[in-house]
Amino acid sequence: MAVVRIPSQETVLTGQQEVTAFLGRYGIEYERWTADRPVGADASNDDLLLAYRHEIEALKARGGYRAVDVIDVRPDTPNLDAMLAKFSREHWHDEDEVRFIVEGRGLFHIHAEGAPVFALEVAAGDLIRVPRGTHHWFDLCAERRIRAIRLFQDTSGWTPHYTDSGVDAGFQPVCFGLSYVPSGPARL
Numbered sequence: 379m380a381v382v383r384i385p386s387q388e389t390v391l392t393g394q395q396e397v398t399a400f401l402g403r404y405g406i407e408y409e410r411w412t413a414d415r416p417v418g419a420d421a422s423n424d425d426l427l428l429a430y431r432h433e434i435e436a437l438k439a440r441g442g443y444r445a446v447d448v449i450d451v452r453p454d455t456p457n458l459d460a461m462l463a464k465f466s467r468e469h470w471h472d473e474d475e476v477r478f479i480v481e482g483r484g485l486f487h488i489h490a491e492g493a494p495v496f497a498l499e500v501a502a503g504d505l506i507r508v509p510r511g512t513h514h515w516f517d518l519c520a521e522r523r524i525r526a527i528r529l530f531q532d533t534s535g536w537t538p539h540y541t542d543s544g545v546d547a548g549f550q551p552v553c554f555g556l557s558y559v560p561s562g563p564a565r566l
């Protein structure tokens with residue numbers, strides 16, 4: 379389940395309803411997906427795409443997404459640091475950033491216009507859709523593990539455009555984990 383932190387307001391948001399409502403203010407869609415069939419940790423990419431076929435097809439129709447793939451990142455993935463460095467600086471894309479997390483965790487920082495930067499930690503079962511043009515950056519959590527289904531309108535739109543604002547330097551990529559957060563709204 380996703381967790382939102384707003385450092386400047388010392389606020390943590392948890393719970394599907396609260397997180398969905400908060401993200402919706404910035405045009406970010408959040409859903410929880412369940413598989414049509416059981417999927418084990420050893421499921422192939424094709425198995426995964428089949429298990430979530432209904433959700434994927436519905437989202438493709440809704441968002442005009444044409445390409446779907448699975449990204450699988452582990453601590454020993456070659457050139458992992460170089461790969462992560464491309465996305466851990468504030469940037470935006472010409473198309474939506476759509477991720478369904480199958481395994482592991484990740485941390486988005488979202489810097490919407492006129493709003494305080496907030497952190498969005500996503501975990502297995504979370505689908506997020508960040509609209510094109512939204513300023514953001516991404517880090518893995520400490521275990522450096524994520525497996526996610528990605529949807530694209532056009533993979534050529536996937537190039538990051540860097541803002542070079544320096545805003546990202548003011549935020550630590552620290553994942554929280556639900557286990558550290560009391561249920562419901564909480565103050566840090």
Ligand SMILES: [Fe+2]
Nearest residue numbers: 465471475514
């Ligand atoms: Fe991105």
